[in-house]
Amino acid sequence: MSNMVITIGREYGSGGHEIGEKLAKALGFTFYDKELLTMVAEKSGITEQVLQKADETASNPLFAPYYPPSIDPGSLNDRVFRMQSDLIKEKAEKENCVIVGRCANYVLDDRDNVIRVFIYADIEKRINRIMSRHGIVDRDVAVKLIKKTDKQRRSYYQFYSEMKWGRIEGQDILINSGLLGIDGTVALLKTLVEEKMGK
Amino acid sequence: MSNMVITIGREYGSGGHEIGEKLAKALGFTFYDKELLTMVAEKSGITEQVLQKADETASNPLFAPYYPPSIDPGSLNDRVFRMQSDLIKEKAEKENCVIVGRCANYVLDDRDNVIRVFIYADIEKRINRIMSRHGIVDRDVAVKLIKKTDKQRRSYYQFYSEMKWGRIEGQDILINSGLLGIDGTVALLKTLVEEKMGK
Numbered sequence: 052m053s054n055m056v057i058t059i060g061r062e063y064g065s066g067g068h069e070i071g072e073k074l075a076k077a078l079g080f081t082f083y084d085k086e087l088l089t090m091v092a093e094k095s096g097i098t099e100q101v102l103q104k105a106d107e108t109a110s111n112p113l114f115a116p117y118y119p120p121s122i123d124p125g126s127l128n129d130r131v132f133r134m135q136s137d138l139i140k141e142k143a144e145k146e147n148c149v150i151v152g153r154c155a156n157y158v159l160d161d162r163d164n165v166i167r168v169f170i171y172a173d174i175e176k177r178i179n180r181i182m183s184r185h186g187i188v189d190r191d192v193a194v195k196l197i198k199k200t201d202k203q204r205r206s207y208y209q210f211y212s213e214m215k216w217g218r219i220e221g222q223d224i225l226i227n228s229g230l231l232g233i234d235g236t237v238a239l240l241k242t243l244v245e246e247k248m249g250k
Numbered sequence: 251m252s253n254m255v256i257t258i259g260r261e262y263g264s265g266g267h268e269i270g271e272k273l274a275k276a277l278g279f280t281f282y283d284k285e286l287l288t289m290v291a292e293k294s295g296i297t298e299q300v301l302q303k304a305d306e307t308a309s310n311p312l313f314a315p316y317y318p319p320s321i322d323p324g325s326l327n328d329r330v331f332r333m334q335s336d337l338i339k340e341k342a343e344k345e346n347c348v349i350v351g352r353c354a355n356y357v358l359d360d361r362d363n364v365i366r367v368f369i370y371a372d373i374e375k376r377i378n379r380i381m382s383r384h385g386i387v388d389r390d391v392a393v394k395l396i397k398k399t400d401k402q403r404r405s406y407y408q409f410y411s412e413m414k415w416g417r418i419e420g421q422d423i424l425i426n427s428g429l430l431g432i433d434g435t436v437a438l439l440k441t442l443v444e445e446k447m448g449k
Contacts, residue, residue, distance in 0.1 A: 166429065169418075217418055218417065219368075219424055222424075222426070223426045224423070224426065224429065225421075225423070226422070226423045226424075227418070227421070230422045230442075230446070231442070235445055238445070239441065239442055243429075243438055246430055246434055246438065247430065
């Protein structure tokens with residue numbers, strides 16, 4: 052068996068990042084989320100602060116300058132997406148790793164050594180999680196933040212992958228993190244990965 | 251821990267029925283699919299052949315006679331749905347069981363002792379499965395049968411549950427049966443159920 056890559060898409064507040072991080076630790080895999088941005092910063096010489104604004108954000112063609120297609124360098128968003136995609140492909144060649152977000156399921160859709168996971172949760176659980184993690188006391192603030200972040204992730208995903216976000220197409224397994232909780236979900240996914248790797 | 255109910259929605263040709271049957275056997279749970287129709291036939295005195303046409307099929311209001319709402323007995327489809335729903339609720343009160351189709355996830359959506367599963371698969375795998383199971387030699391025939399059956403299941407599900415078929419809403423876990431194969435999926439779901447039951 053070759054190396055194995057787990058991609059994780061996630062609704063905001065579902066615990067997808069934490070599940071990915073704990074799963075990577077449990078399996079002894081490398082974990083990539085914002086780490087990919089740091090690497091792009093190092094390679095491109097663009098500061099992380101600037102890149103951050105373009106991370107997991109679809110480019111808006113209305114605000115882009117016009118170039119003939121043959122020489123169009125693309126928006127910063129497009130370039131960040133392409134640089135992250137190249138890094139993701141490079142990692143998927145040889146590393147055991149867990150990659151959160153960045154359309155990694157789509158970027159790696161021609162590969163067999165990939166398990167594509169999507170984490171979601173009931174809205175009430177997500178509100179409680181976001182309130183407690185970010186010390187938010189006003190429930191409405193948490194609701195707005197969830198809506199805004201999900202909208203951004205959905206636009207980004209749909210813009211670059213041309214698939215619908217949080218649907219079965221492009222995913223191997225979608226799981227409600229409320230079913231078994233964070234640690235229970237990590238344990239189940241670990242079983243799944245080990246089964247797939249034939250251990 | 252009380253009894254546990256597993257509901258299984260499934261794309262046609264994904265192996266959902268076989269997974270449900272094997273999972274029930276592995277767990278020592280009762281299995282219900284067409285069995286629910288036999289029970290409705292016994293209770294209602296309507297023959298199974300007549301009921302079969304109304305099973306997992308949405309009623310078409312264009313062909314229904316008009317009654318004032320207060321005395322409308324509903325179409326045969328509606329009555330079969332209601333009778334099956336009553337049976338499903340009765341079983342979910344005390345039995346450990348696996349129930350395939352019949353919007354069981356929706357019928358039991360107010361209960362905690364339910365794990366709601368949806369099984370899907372890539373179209374090529376579904377075509378191959380349907381061709382080999384039904385001895386179909388013409389690929390196009392299998393494709394048409396899949397499209398027709400999925401359409402019927404989708405209409406039925408969306409008519410009675412008012413949720414979208416094969417989406418995360420209303421489901422706890424959605425899994426591509428091609429990821430681990432039929433037996434691997436059964437094993438993973440068995441682990442999940444045992445974890446949930448705290449064994």
